[in-house]
Amino acid sequence: MRKQRQGISQSAREHFNYRIQQTLLSAGVLLRFSSIAGYLSNDGEPSIDSLVQTCYEINRPFYLPVVRKKALAFAQYTLGNELSNNAFNIPEPSTQHTLCARFLSVILIPLVGFDNQGNRLGMGGGYYDRTLNFMLNPASKKKPLLIGIAYSLQKVDTIKPHAWDVPLDAVITEKGLITFSAKAKQLLRL
Ligand SMILES: Nc1ncnc2c1ncn2[C@@H]1O[C@H](COP(=O)(O)OP(=O)(O)OP(=O)(O)O)[C@@H](O)[C@H]1O
């Protein structure tokens, strides 16, 4: 799946990235959510850099994941802030000031594979799963909306989830928005 993702041509990639970011905007992500976390693309993941640019222009807080022990915290990032490579050679904000995932309103999450139930296959480190473990507790009140960002070729028939896997509320690909949870159907509209 990762090879296929890396193998997308530059011109197709640019077109797909544009479509994905247009769908993020038209689904109302900037209109409905006050604190948005995303990622800097790596390993052929879709780029959402123009969303980062838009957040910067409209002064909307945007957060990037930073590795803390075996999980992720989120640091506010605006264009031009200092970044330094983490243990996985992925750039992350150098700041000490971070936020816990439960205080974000939406998290845009890269993935390796997804299915039509919202199950997600990551890179195998369990970082997002450990970070979002509180989402599996029905009693936890603050829950960010989880939107997977992917190319449509990353869709597979079925992913058998493990007990620790945290499912997605929705996925956005170059083909559009796919909603899985009632919350996503209510909050995201095209
Ligand atoms: N909540 C958790 N607590 C402890 N260990 C966990 C938890 N979630 C995942 N793990 C560990 O992480 C390992 C990798 O998990 P998994 O294969 O689901 O990763 P992934 O979903 O592909 O990665 P990521 O979450 O970083 O995208 C699992 O074998 C499990 O041991």
Ligand SMILES: [Mg+2]
């Ligand atoms: Mg997992």
